[in-house]
Structure formats: C-alpha cells, structure tokens
Amino acid sequence: AQSVTQLGSHVSVSEGALVLLRCNYSSSVPPYLFWYVQYPNQGLQLLLKYTTGATLVKGINGFEAEFKKSETSFHLTKPSAHMSDAAEYFCAVSGRDTGRRALTFGSGTRLQVQP
Amino acid sequence: GAGVSQSPSNKVTEKGKDVELRCDPISGHTALYWYRQRLGQGLEFLIYFQGNSAPDKSGLPSDRFSAERTGESVSTLTIQRTQQEDSAVYLCASSLDGSYNEQFFGPGTRLTVL
Numbered sequence: 768a769q770s771v772t773q774l775g776s777h778v779s780v781s782e783g784a785l786v787l788l789r790c791n792y793s794s795s796v797p798p799y800l801f802w803y804v805q806y807p808n809q810g811l812q813l814l815l816k817y818t819t820g821a822t823l824v825k826g827i828n829g830f831e832a833e834f835k836k837s838e839t840s841f842h843l844t845k846p847s848a849h850m851s852d853a854a855e856y857f858c859a860v861s862g863r864d865t866g867r868r869a870l871t872f873g874s875g876t877r878l879q880v881q882p
Numbered sequence: 883g884a885g886v887s888q889s890p891s892n893k894v895t896e897k898g899k900d901v902e903l904r905c906d907p908i909s910g911h912t913a914l915y916w917y918r919q920r921l922g923q924g925l926e927f928l929i930y931f932q933g934n935s936a937p938d939k940s941g942l943p944s945d946r947f948s949a950e951r952t953g954e955s956v957s958t959l960t961i962q963r964t965q966q967e968d969s970a971v972y973l974c975a976s977s978l979d980g981s982y983n984e985q986f987f988g989p990g991t992r993l994t995v996l
C-alpha cells in the first residue's frame with residue numbers, strides 16, 4: 768500500500784526566506800507524485816507533478832520539487848517566500864504499479880509567512 | 883471554461899438524516915473522484931468513476947455511503963443515516979481520463995452533522 772508522510776504540520780517562514788516543505792512516500796515502485804495547494808476557502812490547485820523524465824520539476828508561482836528515488840522524497844521548495852504563499856500544501860501520490868487512479872494524500876503542511 | 887462545481891456549498895443536518903451531495907465535473911472529463919477532508923487532516927479517497935462505472939469503491943467507509951454517476955457527467959454522493967463522524971468537507975475532482983492526468987478539484991461541500 769502507498770503512503771505519504773509530510774513532516775511538519777505547520778511551517779513558518781519570513782517573507783523572502785527559503786520555503787522547504789518535506790514529503791516522503793512509501794511505495795514498492797516509484798509512484799506519480801504531486802503537490803497541491805489549498806488557499807483559504809478555496810479548492811485544491813495543482814502546483815506541480817512528477818510522472819517521468821527530469822527529476823527536478825518546476826511548477827507555478829515559483830515552486831519546484833525534486834524527486835529523489837534513493838531517499839523516497841519529493842520535497843517542495845521556493846527560494847523566496849511571498850505573503851501570498853500562505854496556504855496549506857498537500858503532497859500526493861498515485862500508483863504507477865497498482866493502477867490505482869485515486870490520489871493518496873499526506874496530512875498537509877500549513878505554511879505561514881511572516882512579514 | 884467552467885471548473886468542477888459542487889452543491890450545496892454548506893449543509894447542516896441532524897444525526898440520522900440522509901444527505902445528497904452533488905458534483906458537476908468539467909465537461910468531457912471521463913474520470914470523477916470523491917474525497918473527504920476531515921478537520922485538520924488530509925484528503926481520504928472515497929470512490930472513483932470511469933464513465934458511469936465505479937471500478938474503485940474501496941474508500942467508502944460504510945454501507946451508509948453510496949454514489950452514482952449518470953450520463954458520464956453529474957455524480958451524487960449519498961450518505962444515509964448520517965452520524966457526527968461524517969462531518970467533513972466532501973471534495974469532488976475530475977480528470978480528462980483515468981490515466982494519471984491532473985485531477986481538478988471542486989470547492990467542496992462542508993457537511994455538519996449535529
């Protein structure tokens with residue numbers, strides 16, 4: 768069975784600082800990997816995804832994530848935080864081997880950006 | 883174009899009553915998913931439709947939960963004899979097909995069971 772672990776339910780950074788949100792997955796075969804963002808009172812929006820090819824994936828709003836098979840990780844980063852980045856971020860996987868179409872989500876990390 | 887829409891946006895009901903939640907996916911999307919998000923938690927998968935069929939119902943928590951999809955479009959999630967633990971935001975998502983395409987999420991229905 769697949770699982771996703773997001774370390775840190777809350778992360779606080781200063782505006783302009785590096786954002787690092789951690790995601791580790793458990794799967795016998797590297798899955799498809801996603802990061803979604805949920806702004807207050809809004810639906811989930813896809814930030815970026817990894818399916819195949821280059822392991823460094825660039826997404827919207829300056830975010831990027833790197834798939835590291837040896838570490839079973841897919842951490843999300845942004846070089847310089849902006850106040851508008853304050854939101855909840857979810858890492859998710861879907862099965863490359865199981866054919867399971869549904870996403871398995873982590874429990875989420877709430878990002879707070881301090882002025 | 884129009885995104886995924888869900889109705890109602892909020893639903894308050896009394897324990898023991900039945901509720902129906904509706905999802906209108908993006909036109910042309912053949913795959914449709916229901917998820918549940920309890921307060922402070924991640925999303926839990928409930929059911930997946932490909933067309934009008936549901937090849938994966940593994941996330942439905944009990945037989946009080948059911949869902950159907952008609953016309954390869956609208957889907958309805960029904961919860962019978964609601965319990966307080968059913969309180970959550972119910973999210974619907976659709977994708978172009980079932981092959982790991984991006985899932986587009988609706989705004990959700992917030993269900994409160996008193």
